[in-house]
Amino acid sequence: MALRIYFTGHRSFCNHGCEALVRSAVSLYRQALGAAEFLVPSADPAEDTRFWPDATDHGVRFVPVVDPWPGHRWWERAVRRVPGWGRLPWPPGPLAPGTRAALDEADLLISTGGDNYSLDYGLVSLFTMIGTDGAAMDRGVPAVLWGASVGPFDAAPHVLSAVRRHLARFDALVVRETATLDYLKAQGLDARLSLATDPAFLMTPEETSLMPFWPRETGQGTVALNISPIILRRHAGAGGRNLEDEMVAFALDLASRGYGVLFVPHVVGQSGSGLKCDHALMARLLERTGTAGGRIALLPRRFNAPQIKHALARCRFVIGARTHCTIGALSSGVPTLSIAYSVKATGINRDLFGDERYVLDGASLSRTSLDAGLTRLVADEGVIRATLAARKPDWSASLERAVATVRAAVEARGGAPFGQRYPLRAAAGPSGIACD
Template sequence: MHFTLYANGSSKNHGCEAIWRSTLSILELSENEIFYLSPNPEDEVLYGNPVPSDRLIAANIKRSFVVRAVNKVSSKLIGRGLIPEKFDTSFYEKPFSQSAVALSCGGDNYCYGKAPLWLAAANRKAAEMGVPTVLWGCSVEPSVLKDPAIVRDLQSYALICARESLTYEALLAAGVDKNTHLYPDPAFCLGAEEGPLPEGFVPGNTVGINVSPLILRLEKDKGTALSNFRALISHILQNTDMHIALIPHVVWPGNDDRKPLQLLYNEFAASGRVCLAEDDNCLRLKGLIGRCRFFVGARTHATIAAYSSMVPTLVAGYSVKARGIAKDLFGTDKHYVVPVQQMTGKNELLEAFLWLYENDKTVRARLEEIMPGYKTRAAAAKEPVMQLVSGR
């Protein structure tokens, strides 16, 4: 019996890496039971994906340049594309033909505006080959459910495991309720490894900070997000004895956390209390984040690493997933998530951090109370997957 994991990014996004690592652990699968599809298989080798090379499939989604160009123009002029898009789905044939189930495990593929049409193409290919698909550990932006085509696509999954309640409730309300369940993100079950600490990192007295280029693109007013992080770092350095660790969690070309973090490092390095962490695998990065006193981050799986390590965490959020996860952990996203799109000044992040700083014992106690059961619930997502397999 084999499983295919697809629709996930490469492991240079350590959230994507955390997903495949924790999924193999939850489902208790060996590398020889997996086909893993990646847009850059060499990245999987770099970060230790154990799947053998003959099961590591390059997932190159090919689209017609002409069709894309025509549809881009027509969408601006009349609000829709003129030519139906077609995708090369041939690379799915080998893994799908040998798999009992296929897990679409890119958790936020339905989060950013109109969902990619290639997801629906993959679903159709799986249906043609008789392979049930699972939307695994997902968030779905409620606004995309206004599109009937996306609702139909979602209804075609044999199983959906929503990772937070805002998505779960939105799916049910849209009629995507055939086999839809609520389980926490699988990465809450990820292990951690402690590696060498960056110079200047003080365990238990360092604030971990993660900034992504994505939030800089989504901010309402240009420069607002970085201004908020500058104000936060300045306050910490001037008013506390805590150190700062700038921690990248995605190092994709064109979407590399190290670029904005390097800017911040250059501005504050002279303090002697700011360090810039090196890139590493997700296990080592979680080990580093887990030794922080606080964490302030943009990348979802960097914040999941912090939450699951019982580190009081503030999220510079940009989609339903940040709000939903915070709500499920604390009963509200207030004080825990600052939406990037709503930043208008330079102190929104600092004000939220000051609340977290004053309430750190209460927040940490809450995480210590809820996290064991939360991880158990995440691991229980194995049950409906195996029921799906056994029912074939």
């Protein structure tokens, strides 16, 4: 029977960063382990199939998505009213039938999603992850944290002990930046810890001829722009600036200087929702800029993660907020300015370039700061391309080592050939979610 690998931390390919993580993990583990079946939670299997039409050929089977338990939302509201309750154990909550069935099938759990073990999405999301991954561990399923950024938890230090205990239960912790590696070492979690490049660096681009929308270039090449609603919400009114106005002005500046400008959404709203949708935001920007005589365009919503990577590779420069938009560009050798809203952008850039010279703090976003960032990319274009080309062999090697580490850790703990069912082990309390 083929090994069954269950992914957690995933919800929809509408987030093309999540799609890139799942696709790259599937490719790496199929190459290393041979035949395997991948159980991928999906909020909309039909839409996810449109983004990855041959997913079943790669062993992917979509299973019910893991939704937060409503009791966690009530608990979070209670903690806001009575902060002292935040030190009490979070109730573990029941698993939905679809989640229980998927976990009962699993031979191995891969916790992906990039940065779910952080405060970026709130405590309800964090404890949903802890509860689901912990339930797999309680069943004796080997568990691996994969391609992750973790923390920091400075804004909620009372949950750090719960996260630390939970992470210590994983069979392997594979993180994607030195910053996360050092953070977890400081928490005493170095026993099963390893560093590897974000797996999406190895995702194969998919060439497509469906590019009649490509902006008209007049000698300067194309600059891809990616901005997310997250940036606008977090930094609305910063310095008295309207960030949409700043982006519109910058795009028009680029077009007037001979650049093609391509708005690139990397997260699209599920079932037409615009709340977290880059495409809805960037379509609104295009309405305001117009096409500037064909020099400004918008990447269509239908493009999947490999197709977006192919489009990014055709650009001369990329300026992006979404982490996996910038990874798609950097892994294609394209000079990229990362607009940072969390530790991810800074950590990845430090590992690639040794510092943050190509990172723009989201709080400083403006027409002027964007122009200064692009000026740095232009000045350093040759150096950046040479640096990325030199780093490329390291990406494959680090991920091959990471997969080997995962395999060794699981085999050592299971005491059986990799891919066979593992015996149940005793649960370590209520999935380790008590806070100090």
